[in-house]
Amino acid sequence: MNSLNVMPRHPLQPYWDIALASVQADALHEALELDLFRLLVDPGTVKEVAARLTLDVGNTGYLLELLWSMRLLERQADTSVPGRWRYCSAEVATYFFDSNAPRYCGDAWRFRRQSLRHFGGELGTLVRTGRGGSAPAATAWREAARRQIAQEQRAATVDAALAVVARLPEFPRVRWLLDLGGGPGGVAIALAQANPGLRGVVFDLPEAAEVAQANLEREGLAGRLQARGGDLVSDAIGEQAYDLIWCSSVLHFVPDPAASLRKILAALRPGGVLICAQAELPDGSTEALEVLPYYLSLCMRGRRVTRQGELRRALAAAGFTGLESYPGVPFPMAPVTVLIGRRSPI
Numbered sequence: 001m002n003s004l005n006v007m008p009r010h011p012l013q014p015y016w017d018i019a020l021a022s023v024q025a026d027a028l029h030e031a032l033e034l035d036l037f038r039l040l041v042d043p044g045t046v047k048e049v050a051a052r053l054t055l056d057v058g059n060t061g062y063l064l065e066l067l068w069s070m071r072l073l074e075r076q077a078d079t080s081v082p083g084r085w086r087y088c089s090a091e092v093a094t095y096f097f098d099s100n101a102p103r104y105c106g107d108a109w110r111f112r113r114q115s116l117r118h119f120g121g122e123l124g125t126l127v128r129t130g131r132g133g134s135a136p137a138a139t140a141w142r143e144a145a146r147r148q149i150a151q152e153q154r155a156a157t158v159d160a161a162l163a164v165v166a167r168l169p170e171f172p173r174v175r176w177l178l179d180l181g182g183g184p185g186g187v188a189i190a191l192a193q194a195n196p197g198l199r200g201v202v203f204d205l206p207e208a209a210e211v212a213q214a215n216l217e218r219e220g221l222a223g224r225l226q227a228r229g230g231d232l233v234s235d236a237i238g239e240q241a242y243d244l245i246w247c248s249s250v251l252h253f254v255p256d257p258a259a260s261l262r263k264i265l266a267a268l269r270p271g272g273v274l275i276c277a278q279a280e281l282p283d284g285s286t287e288a289l290e291v292l293p294y295y296l297s298l299c300m301r302g303r304r305v306t307r308q309g310e311l312r313r314a315l316a317a318a319g320f321t322g323l324e325s326y327p328g329v330p331f332p333m334a335p336v337t338v339l340i341g342r343r344s345p346i
């Protein structure tokens with residue numbers, strides 16, 4: 001076949017792609033609204049889908065084609081009618097976007113799209129005036145714990161937590177865990193399920209802790225785990241109480257992370273371990289592009305997102321020893337750096 005691809009990709013194509021990505025986001029949003037990936041667990045033709053959901057046949061066909069091109073649907077030739085396709089949900093959609101799936105993440109995805117668009121609308125004002133937007137209210141954390149954080153924990157955070165503790169020689173011996181700023185408690189639940197001897201606490205603002213407590217009860221773990229409401233900044237979290245503290249994506253929200261790290265160190269038993277999973281702003285442009293689009297809103301609204309390596313130095317300054325640092329760990333929305341630090345044994 002002759003080809004006219006004599007020129008390299010146009011240098012503007014990446015930026016055209018950025019503008020075009022919003023169409024893909026709109027299409028996925030609409031598919032989730034229609035619960036399409038649930039419907040297409042069983043293959044269906046365009047006509048069948050349109051009839052089932054009372055949609056326009058022609059445009060449903062285009063939507064399915066776009067979702068197929070985005071690898072959210074698969075298609076097979078319909079052997080009974082030449083030129084007709086049957087579509088079904090691809091593996092990733094079955095896993096995360098079928099509303100019946102245990103790891104359903106569709107509400108969280110829609111929430112993220114909406115809040116990123118909202119931030120986009122404020123970006124100009126934030127750049128011009130340095131002001132705009134506000135910190136999430138405690139009630140917003142309750143709502144987040146109920147749906148969006150819970151879904152993302154099941155879809156991604158728990159896997160990261162289990163992969164990290166699997167490398168931790170101490171994990172089988174851990175008896176007391178603190179899931180600090182644990183939201184709905186999914187990490188504590190997973191760690192308790194992985195280690196039958198483990199007991200512990202999910203600590204979070206009272207509104208989120210209520211949600212965690214309900215989840216612990218629902219999972220039948222209320223005898224081993226309890227949720228405690230409080231503010232990391234002003235309330236006690238315990239002294240020499242824990243063998244392991246898991247703290248992911250929380251230190252962005254405290255005004256003085258160094259003070260919180262000292263408090264965390266004091267809450268560990270001698271020899272205890274902190275796992276801190278948190279995004280930092282990478283030095284390289286490729287890695288920065290994975291982190292900045294999501295964390296820009298926190299940065300611009302005055303939250304703390306440290307530069308690569310800063311958190312490790314902060315842990316060292318707080319007195320943690322045996323530091324290990326793993327950048328680029330997959331986490332909801334953007335990769336994080338996982339830092340492991342220990343309280344010295346005496």
Ligand SMILES: C[S@@+](CC[C@H](N)C(=O)[O-])C[C@H]1O[C@@H](n2cnc3c(N)ncnc32)[C@H](O)[C@@H]1O
Pocket residue numbers: 141145149153157180181182183184203204205208230231232233247248249250253254
């Ligand atoms: C981004 S979420 C992370 C939740 C969970 N650690 C995870 O990774 O899925 C931040 C959590 O920190 C909690 N949080 C924020 N400020 C806090 C504070 N001052 N004291 C206790 N928890 C706080 C929020 O309520 C929320 O559950």
